[in-house]
Amino acid sequence: MTREEKPTNCHYCGYLCALVATVEDGRVIDIQPDTSRYPYDEQVVRQCRRWHMNLQDLDAPERINYPIRRVGERGSGLWERVSWDEALDDISRRLQALVTEHGARTVASAIGGPHATFWPLHRFMNLLGSPNNMGIGQICWNPRIWMDAITFGWSIEADIDPGRTSTLVVWGTNPAESDNSAFWRSLVRLAKTDMNIIVIDPRRTQTAALADIWLPVRPGTDCELALGLLHIIIEKGWIDAGFVEEWCHGYDELVEAVRPYKPARVAEVCGVPEADLLEVARLFACGNASALVSGRGIDQSGAAVAPTHRAIACLRAITGNVDKPGSCVLTQASDFAWEVDLEMSDALSTEGRAACLNTPFTPLQCYAGCDGVAAATSRLRRRLPIRYLASAHPSLVWKAVLEGEPYPIRALIVEATNPLLTYADTKLVHRALHALDLLVVLEYRMTPTASLADYVLPAAGAIERPVFQAHGGVANIAYGGDAAVEPYYERRTDYDVFRELGLRFGQDEWWPAASLREALADVLADIPLSWEDFCMRGIYAPAPGFFKHLMLDDAGSPQGFGTATGKVELASEFLSELGGERVPRGRLGAMQEAEHRRDIVMLDNNSGIGLLLDTGARKQPYNASMYLDNPEFRARYPRPLAQVSSSTAAMLGVVDGDEVLVATRTGSARFYVQTLVMRDDVISVDYGWWDPGQPMAEPDLGGMWQHNANVLTTCSLQGAEPLIGSWSYNGIPCVVRRAD
Ligand SMILES: Nc1nc2c(c(=O)[nH]1)N[C@H]1C(S)=C(S)[C@@H](COP(=O)(O)OP(=O)(O)OC[C@H]3O[C@@H](n4cnc5c(=O)[nH]c(N)nc54)[C@H](O)[C@@H]3O)O[C@H]1N2
Numbered sequence: 001m002t003r004e005e006k007p008t009n010c011h012y013c014g015y016l017c018a019l020v021a022t023v024e025d026g027r028v029i030d031i032q033p034d035t036s037r038y039p040y041d042e043q044v045v046r047q048c049r050r051w052h053m054n055l056q057d058l059d060a061p062e063r064i065n066y067p068i069r070r071v072g073e074r075g076s077g078l079w080e081r082v083s084w085d086e087a088l089d090d091i092s093r094r095l096q097a098l099v100t101e102h103g104a105r106t107v108a109s110a111i112g113g114p115h116a117t118f119w120p121l122h123r124f125m126n127l128l129g130s131p132n133n134m135g136i137g138q139i140c141w142n143p144r145i146w147m148d149a150i151t152f153g154w155s156i157e158a159d160i161d162p163g164r165t166s167t168l169v170v171w172g173t174n175p176a177e178s179d180n181s182a183f184w185r186s187l188v189r190l191a192k193t194d195m196n197i198i199v200i201d202p203r204r205t206q207t208a209a210l211a212d213i214w215l216p217v218r219p220g221t222d223c224e225l226a227l228g229l230l231h232i233i234i235e236k237g238w239i240d241a242g243f244v245e246e247w248c249h250g251y252d253e254l255v256e257a258v259r260p261y262k263p264a265r266v267a268e269v270c271g272v273p274e275a276d277l278l279e280v281a282r283l284f285a286c287g288n289a290s291a292l293v294s295g296r297g298i299d300q301s302g303a304a305v306a307p308t309h310r311a312i313a314c315l316r317a318i319t320g321n322v323d324k325p326g327s328c329v330l331t332q333a334s335d336f337a338w339e340v341d342l343e344m345s346d347a348l349s350t351e352g353r354a355a356c357l358n359t360p361f362t363p364l365q366c367y368a369g370c371d372g373v374a375a376a377t378s379r380l381r382r383r384l385p386i387r388y389l390a391s392a393h394p395s396l397v398w399k400a401v402l403e404g405e406p407y408p409i410r411a412l413i414v415e416a417t418n419p420l421l422t423y424a425d426t427k428l429v430h431r432a433l434h435a436l437d438l439l440v441v442l443e444y445r446m447t448p449t450a451s452l453a454d455y456v457l458p459a460a461g462a463i464e465r466p467v468f469q470a471h472g473g474v475a476n477i478a479y480g481g482d483a484a485v486e487p488y489y490e491r492r493t494d495y496d497v498f499r500e501l502g503l504r505f506g507q508d509e510w511w512p513a514a515s516l517r518e519a520l521a522d523v524l525a526d527i528p529l530s531w532e533d534f535c536m537r538g539i540y541a542p543a544p545g546f547f548k549h550l551m552l553d554d555a556g557s558p559q560g561f562g563t564a565t566g567k568v569e570l571a572s573e574f575l576s577e578l579g580g581e582r583v584p585r586g587r588l589g590a591m592q593e594a595e596h597r598r599d600i601v602m603l604d605n606n607s608g609i610g611l612l613l614d615t616g617a618r619k620q621p622y623n624a625s626m627y628l629d630n631p632e633f634r635a636r637y638p639r640p641l642a643q644v645s646s647s648t649a650a651m652l653g654v655v656d657g658d659e660v661l662v663a664t665r666t667g668s669a670r671f672y673v674q675t676l677v678m679r680d681d682v683i684s685v686d687y688g689w690w691d692p693g694q695p696m697a698e699p700d701l702g703g704m705w706q707h708n709a710n711v712l713t714t715c716s717l718q719g720a721e722p723l724i725g726s727w728s729y730n731g732i733p734c735v736v737r738r739a740d
């Protein structure tokens with residue numbers, strides 16, 4: 001018998017905490033947190049409810065252990081076990097036939113949150129010649145990357161430094177529920193110091209409860225709020241005049257654009273007290289250093305996404321809170337292999353690029369847009385990853401599947417996502433998945449989406465595979481570590497699957513590494529750490545340094561920012577060339593009185609009251625559609641909730657625990673009431689909810705129709721943000737009534 005202690009990592013959130021597994025003869029018998037490696041904070045793992053699942057999950061009865069092929073109708077729930085060779089040979093044969101008939105663009109892929117290593121899938125797709133990668137590019141994180149890159153020349157991250165940060169703005173994010181890492185815990189500590197904490201959120205979340213000022217913003221008006229703050233700061237002369245003079249481009253234009261955003265009007269439109277608005281502007285502009293973090297409250301606000309991020313970027317800039325300790329730091333390109341090279345976007349054929357569905361619709365979120373940003377930010381010779389920034393708009397992919405327009409998409413490869421729960425407009429997704437010729441899903445367990453597949457391929461999970469997270473390819477940060485054991489049963493890493501498919505398509509030259517571990521060792525080839533050393537530390541994150549625009553170039557001049565002007569572009573020539581606004585603009589002028597002065601009233605015939613719907617506020621212990629089958633979690637949190645204020649609950653005639661029906665133009669779903677201190681005009685429902693105990697076949701599909709927030713949403717381009725195509729998951733008009 002051999003017994004070893006193996007360093008490994010949890011992968012139940014993007015934080016990849018270090019664990020140590022006790023392995024006996026190739027089987028894991030115990031797993032414990034390992035604080036000798038990243039994250040070095042024993043409280044993180046001690047307090048996390050998820051890492052315990054790692055051991056039970058290795059042998060969990062719900063896991064898919066072998067490739068399976070459907071034998072009945074799509075969605076019948078009838079499967080047969082097949083060998084890997086049989087599965088991969090048949091999948092490639094069918095893909096090849098479709099490619100011969102319709103071209104490579106007929107193959108699409110779908111990914112989700114940062115659960116897996118996605119570049120192997122994208123490498124396969126790029127080499128195949130299809131641009132049709134769907135993902136979360138339009139609604140998670142990327143909109144900020146786009147706007148920061150356009151404004152500052154590269155991506156930035158908050159630098160929250162207790163010694164230096166005087167004000168911290170937490171905008172549209174609730175780390176109390178969404179962040180398992182050290183950030184939430186440090187926020188709790190910081191709230192006890194004299195740092196001013198401002199939270200901008202329609203709900204009084206646990207995060208908001210820590211705040212010195214909570215701004216309960218009306219959903220969808222964050223851009224107006226930011227422009228209002230800019231107005232006050234400019235009007236009061238609270239700008240950092242030296243930084244503006246020397247390092248900002250287009251200040252006068254910005255001044256003109258924010259002139260109408262008078263505090264009284266902004267306070268009224270955004271539904272926040274004017275005095276608080278003034279105080280927030282003062283605290284942000286006048287302290288030593290101000291940091292700001294934002295989240296899905298902004299990223300998922302549809303049409304407002306781009307101007308809001310731009311306005312926030314301008315707020316940082318005119319107050320001099322750029323690349324300054326305690327405010328934010330411009331990240332650096334990675335010393336290890338660039339994501340853009342790993343995904344091999346440059347290998348996508350001209351024909352493949354020309355097939356990009358987004359191009360005529362969303363001029364930024366497409367290959368041409370990526371090229372444009374690369375050119376407009378080329379001074380510092382870095383490249384953003386392309387896979388997310390050009391990700392295909394789901395509404396266009398589903399149309400190509402269902403209508404064959406502008407060309408037919410007939411096959412879909414789904415990796416680490418559950419689109420029937422997490423993509424917008426479930427009915428549309430459902431129809432599209434049924435209409436495919438070939439649906440391949442790589443999964444841990446049977447999900448509603450996998451139930452409709454032709455093949456479900458068993459993915460190796462945490463502990464069984466090396467993990468590596470590189471901050472989306474925009475920073476010089478990587479963390480991760482090695483597997484403790486070889487995959488159990490016949491599970492394989494996602495890398496192995498795409499490599500095997502690639503080999504069947506003659507891509508041999510581009511898959512030199514025989515395993516994910518080898519591939520990751522190659523990724524690190526240019527840093528002074530071997531894969532083994534990296535695994536022992538768990539992190540590679542050299543400090544990026546501050547005030548980098550002042551560093552001297554070869555000619556002895558300050559290198560400036562990566563933008564075309566070398567300055568922070570408050571006014572952007574590039575955006576206006578794409579048909580966007582040079583400076584951020586809100587909708588103040590266009591806003592009707594009725595839009596922000598709506599009394600909440602019972603509609604005719606007691607049919608319900610009109611509210612603004614947020615779908616997706618994060619809740620522990622779940623993650624999107626995952627972990628609902630964990631009995632302990634389910635006992636703690638048994639039902640999908642809809643949060644409303646107590647006065648709204650009273651109007652609806654409901655109390656905590658009652659069921660309400662929420663209806664939008666797209667569909668309706670049911671949730672259980674939970675009252676919370678929050679805006680009266682908002683309802684916030686859980687997303688990702690299904691019932692793994694129900695039959696995993698049509699028509700139940702794991703009970704996914706009743707409480708599925710995405711039955712209520714749409715990703716239609718109509719009303720979406722015009723440059724990126726971001727749709728709304730919040731601020732959606734809906735009607736709510738007590739369920740009978
Ligand atoms: N437990 C758990 N954690 C997760 C996830 C999960 O599914 N479950 N998902 C992970 C993923 S993929 C992501 S992207 C992150 C997201 O992480 P966060 O961005 O922190 O997501 P939330 O916790 O939903 O916080 C968003 C907040 O925005 C508020 N909000 C809604 N509408 C508006 C608006 O119009 N304006 C403003 N200012 N605020 C608004 C909501 O009330 C909510 O409190 O979380 C990650 N962490």
Ligand SMILES: Nc1nc2c(c(=O)[nH]1)N[C@H]1C(S)=C(S)[C@@H](COP(=O)(O)OP(=O)(O)OC[C@H]3O[C@@H](n4cnc5c(=O)[nH]c(N)nc54)[C@H](O)[C@@H]3O)O[C@H]1N2
Nearest residue numbers: 112113115116140416417418422442459615616624625626
């Ligand atoms: N209405 C609404 N919709 C939303 C959001 C919202 O706030 N509201 N948020 C959006 C955002 S920000 C995000 S990021 C997405 C998240 O959307 P998804 O990523 O689709 O959400 P999950 O439920 O986490 O689905 C992950 C699936 O991948 C599987 N999986 C996990 N790890 C691996 C792996 O390593 N390999 C493989 N092959 N499979 C794996 C899991 O078993 C699970 O079924 O949802 C988006 N959709």
Ligand code: SF4
Nearest residue numbers: 010013016017048180
């Ligand atoms: S914080 Fe995330 S990675 Fe760390 S133990 Fe919890 S779920 Fe796992």
Ligand SMILES: [Mo]
Nearest residue numbers: 113136140141
């Ligand atoms: Mo996300």
